[in-house]
Amino acid sequence: MTDTRESSTRDNAAHSERFAPSAEFAAGAVASRDLYDAAEADRLEFWADQSRQLIHWHKPFTEVLDWSGAPVARWFGDGELNVAYNCLDRHVLAGNGDRVALHWEGEPGDTRTLTYAELTAEVKRAANLLTSLGIRHGDRVAIYLPMIPEAVIAMLAVARIGAVHSVVFGGFSAESLRARIDDAQAKLVITADGSWRKGKVSPLKPAVDAALERGETTVEHLLVVRRAWPDGEKLNWVQGRDLWWDEEIAQVDADHVARGFEAENPLFILYTSGTTGKPKGILHTSGGYLTQAAFTHRNVFDLHPESDVYWCTADVGWITGHSYVVYGPLANGATQLLYEGTPDAPGPGRWWELIEKYGVTILYTAPTAIRSFMKAGRDIPERSDLSSLRLLGSVGEPINPEAWLWYRSVIGGDSTPVVDTWWQTETGGIMISALPGVTETKPGAAQVPLPGISVEVVDDAGEPIEHGDGLLAVTKPWPGMLRGIWGDPERYVETYWSRFADAPDGPWYFAGDGARKDEDGDIWLLGRVDDVMNVSGHRLSTAEIESALVAHPWVAEAAVVGASDETTGQAVVAFVIIRARHRETVSAEGADSLRGHVAEQIGAIARPRQVFVVDELPKTRSGKIMRRLLRDLAEGREIGDTTTLADTTVMQIITDEVNDSR
Ligand code: PRX
Numbered sequence: 001m002t003d004t005r006e007s008s009t010r011d012n013a014a015h016s017e018r019f020a021p022s023a024e025f026a027a028g029a030v031a032s033r034d035l036y037d038a039a040e041a042d043r044l045e046f047w048a049d050q051s052r053q054l055i056h057w058h059k060p061f062t063e064v065l066d067w068s069g070a071p072v073a074r075w076f077g078d079g080e081l082n083v084a085y086n087c088l089d090r091h092v093l094a095g096n097g098d099r100v101a102l103h104w105e106g107e108p109g110d111t112r113t114l115t116y117a118e119l120t121a122e123v124k125r126a127a128n129l130l131t132s133l134g135i136r137h138g139d140r141v142a143i144y145l146p147m148i149p150e151a152v153i154a155m156l157a158v159a160r161i162g163a164v165h166s167v168v169f170g171g172f173s174a175e176s177l178r179a180r181i182d183d184a185q186a187k188l189v190i191t192a193d194g195s196w197r198k199g200k201v202s203p204l205k206p207a208v209d210a211a212l213e214r215g216e217t218t219v220e221h222l223l224v225v226r227r228a229w230p231d232g233e234k235l236n237w238v239q240g241r242d243l244w245w246d247e248e249i250a251q252v253d254a255d256h257v258a259r260g261f262e263a264e265n266p267l268f269i270l271y272t273s274g275t276t277g278k279p280k281g282i283l284h285t286s287g288g289y290l291t292q293a294a295f296t297h298r299n300v301f302d303l304h305p306e307s308d309v310y311w312c313t314a315d316v317g318w319i320t321g322h323s324y325v326v327y328g329p330l331a332n333g334a335t336q337l338l339y340e341g342t343p344d345a346p347g348p349g350r351w352w353e354l355i356e357k358y359g360v361t362i363l364y365t366a367p368t369a370i371r372s373f374m375k376a377g378r379d380i381p382e383r384s385d386l387s388s389l390r391l392l393g394s395v396g397e398p399i400n401p402e403a404w405l406w407y408r409s410v411i412g413g414d415s416t417p418v419v420d421t422w423w424q425t426e427t428g429g430i431m432i433s434a435l436p437g438v439t440e441t442k443p444g445a446a447q448v449p450l451p452g453i454s455v456e457v458v459d460d461a462g463e464p465i466e467h468g469d470g471l472l473a474v475t476k477p478w479p480g481m482l483r484g485i486w487g488d489p490e491r492y493v494e495t496y497w498s499r500f501a502d503a504p505d506g507p508w509y510f511a512g513d514g515a516r517k518d519e520d521g522d523i524w525l526l527g528r529v530d531d532v533m534n535v536s537g538h539r540l541s542t543a544e545i546e547s548a549l550v551a552h553p554w555v556a557e558a559a560v561v562g563a564s565d566e567t568t569g570q571a572v573v574a575f576v577i578i579r580a581r582h583r584e585t586v587s588a589e590g591a592d593s594l595r596g597h598v599a600e601q602i603g604a605i606a607r608p609r610q611v612f613v614v615d616e617l618p619k620t621r622s623g624k625i626m627r628r629l630l631r632d633l634a635e636g637r638e639i640g641d642t643t644t645l646a647d648t649t650v651m652q653i654i655t656d657e658v659n660d661s662r
Pocket of ligand 1: 272319320394395397398399420421422423424425426446511512513525526528537538539
């Protein structure tokens, strides 16, 4: 019998244990060293080749990259493609129509299986439905759906007709939804009555109603998928505006021919948090994005589409769901699992039961989930047969070596490669990761840029460093890169391209992450260097939460920090100054209701772990809040250098106040 175990080497430095691929894995691996060599020899030709191999072009491209309008790139600019056709029809035409595209399981245990032929048929109808509702090429459609097949169908239907989707995570509040609808000027919202979460119905349509009640809107129709209340009896219904998805789709034609759109046709807008209170609408286009999504999905996950069952646990409301639930896997003809609910419903072993039931071979999830499983104990996953798993992936935040090793050992049966993948909403696809079967893996390090991706760790002046700590920069344009911030070209340049604008070969991309390059040349991600927090792998802006807090009548001023948290990576900790006239109420009631207020304003993911009432905030002479000092306090560390404070005694007062209330 072949030994499938990877061999491990440990050298003296802490956490520099490495795992070499097993001979068996390496022999069957999709990726090879040749990819690095080819990209090294000619980066643009490498991407052009990948694109021709992985994508069907309605009209082949002759240009690869036009960077003359930097920092806006045009990839494959004179080509034409249809993204949905690439994810659907062509697999059917190639004889794979009977292959399962989606194994879907609802939280209550109901199931649905869609083959590529069935999914294609559904998307064709949905495309006709959108057209019948007046949606045209370039129009924006907001999608506010749970993890049900219609989420995938809706996204692909929008793409199929050359319109632009803006998926809003179902956990966001009515307020956040409305801000996104307005910014993108969406004409249509696709939602569901509700979804199942932890054994209960979590309503969605009522949030859309509430969002649309707030004054004039560009939204003409609401398409509602029936999911949680079969009779719809609990729903408010606006005649003429609101339509049931199932009733409408039954009336449209089943045939739809996908036409090609230009490679730079906008595919989607996805909002993400930046350093100001206003989320940024990150714009992605078609040909380059799909190329990178398909390339990375195939090579980083060692995809064998005929035999693998792939599961990415991300919600389609995040970029990971876009690139690694919808576009990458479907472009590659993968069979995947889609699960509606939470990992612990109805019991703590739900994920592992699903892996056993569907024979999942590739699992892609976030460190925060791994750490919470670690906390709950290995006996829970050990109740299920996880032997089908052969590759594990991690994304969204730094994975600590302990969690990496636990993941590999307990979930991966001490034998699977673990790929830690670094990327962002803005990058569209994975940028830094080991290639399984090729690269040795190293717990805690995202490791090396993928073939065709150029990354440096640089010092403050933008000079690349051999090893040590610095900032992460992407030094060459890449196919999946964002093409802008919706409606705000200046912010695009300012946020990403001004920091290293003077690089010798054109502007470099500033990722906003700190990074370390170790002696082996491997890259370790060290977290954000700006006012963006990462809570359970979700990006949140301190400014956004602060503005939600000061919108509350009690709050005069607020400062928010991301404090390290054992399970969620970081947690939101808020410091608030209460207006004089409300101080009595707050000292009687406590400030806890402010946590709920933030959750209502933004969404449950933004709920602060703690809210401390203080009399002052630490400010510099120019009035800038020194969040670094508050973070020291929230993390129970000694307070750092306070010399630049306008009043250096302030931190002592705040510390006493916080300690009193703890
Ligand atoms: O700080 C990095 C962290 O997540 C940020 C991007 O967040 P978002 O756009 O929401 O996309 C998350 C999913 C791709 C990055 O700036 N991040 C993402 N992956 C990793 C990571 N930090 C460390 N290691 C990773 N593998």
